[in-house]
Amino acid sequence: MPLADMSLELLKSYKGRNPRPDDFDAYWEAALTEMKAAQANVERKPSAFTTTFAECCDLYFTGVRGARIHVKHIRPKNLGNERGPAVLFFHGYSGRAHDWTDYLHYAAAGASVFAMDARGQGGASEDMGGVKGNTLRGHIIRGLDSEDPQDLLFRHIFLDTAQLADIAMSMPEVDAEQVYATGWSQGGALTLACASLEPRIKKLAPVYPFLCDYKRVWEMDLAKGAYEELRQYFRSFDPQHERENEIFTKLGYIDLQFLANRIRGEVLMGVGLMDTVCPPSTQFAAYNKIASEKRLEIYPDFGHEGLPRLHEKIYQFLLGK
Template sequence: MPQIDMPLEQLKQYQGINPRPDDFDAYWERAIAEMRAVDPQVELVPSPFQTPTAECFDLYFTGVRGARIHAKYVRPRNATEPHPVVVLFHGYTGNAGDWADKLAYASLGFSVLAMDCRGQGGSSEDTGGVKGNTHDGHIIRGLDDHEDNLLFRHIFLDTAQLAGIAIGLPEVDPERVYAAGASQGGALTIACAALEPRVKRLAPVYPFLTDYKRTWEMDLAKDAYQELRTFFRHFDPLHEREDDIFTKLGYIDLQHLANRIRGDVLMFVGLMDTICPPSTQFAAYNKITAPKQLVVYPDFGHEHLPGATDRTIRFFLGDN
């Protein structure tokens, strides 16, 4: 079998190499407390886009540090009883996508919430000194500041806060709250379920944002991880702070949050992925202690995985 990483049997045992900060658990408990102290001030604004079978809304809420976060909300029209909801997360620098993307779930009786990450390609607010799009560089945002100011800390909290809002909607069955996404969306799916353990099922696809040091050691700090290389080149060209930098990145490393997940997991990985190396993804998967399944695509990289969306829908329907 061709490979760009470890053999599959080694991947199944791999535990990651990026350091876990000593105060990791206290860090996230402090962060969750900050999130819970925020009045979300949820606002629903009907969208001009409507269909005969689904109602569409722009949903806004206030996240940590005062940012107004936007999500697209689609719910089945005239639903007569509490029903499931899927919280969707997009890839790096992207946005919540078109309304039409959510209609398949609505046709099955699911509501859908699709979040715009603060400062990326959608309508959410980044309060780190500017409003609007900061596009990328989010892994290293705050890396030379206090660890509580890491931007992905705030984005991870946004995912959990949105799931909590979903659970509180009167039309939603709180026992059927699910999460899904690919790449950055896969990472945020894991973060969401780790920080909001009431998420019952989650389907991350080749998750980003895990085991940063492994990516750097594989010389794959390019493409989505290019900013790691950029940071060292500009701010630590002799790597004199290397250990401290990777330790601080450990606060926003999904492998260290994975054991907090309580919901059932269906994860997808392509073994030829040079964007998010397979070993980094296995570092997170191998730490999940909840019920889990892994679907391996030997010949695929960071691309469309045939059948993955269909299998995810069946998983959320309870078919596998």
């Protein structure tokens, strides 16, 4: 078959190229401690959008560093006094939660929906700023010039996903044993982050996840498009790559391949083998480190695009309908 990356045989054994920080586990334990200490101050406001079978609300909570995070919350009306499943949805890079109508088939099946806007991107969630250095290109490098790697913006966004999961699990209509997560591209990355940092996530369906194995992306000359800020950062701030190892090691704190071994839920992951936005090898670097039950949906001739019938397979995987 044509190849944009490694052969499938090599992909299945690939372990990643990006360096892992020595204090990676301590870094994330400290991050989770900060998250758990945050006062969420959850607030729900009725949405202007209404439907007969579900209640639609704009939910807000306070994440780490004081940012107010916005979530589209759909609560089915047909549950009675029973608890039902919940599905957390995460969107692509620079985007926002989808239209309400994109989630109604889950609510119609009795699942509560929580669709989060990533902070500082295209939705209503806040980015509180407060870091030194370049902020011209994107969120991967946001905080990279800070002396403290805990200022990396994607650290905060990853924590937002786990905090949202905890909030969802505490809702009276939600069965905490049936909380699931899904998303495509950055949404796939945040799905992995959520299930890594909140291992009670029972099932997860990431599709061609972003934010994995940054050094591999750069070595493949694919630091463009979604990863363009990597190239721009080096060109502007380290043009001779004198700090290359330092920079990639720091990015290792927000490299999902190193969080993936914390996942305990069942995984269905979609991948297009011709993907030149999030190269398959970078995705496999994370997938191969997942120790829980898992399976792949592989599309040999597809790239970073719609994957036929995968939405249907994810729906059936998550809700068993």
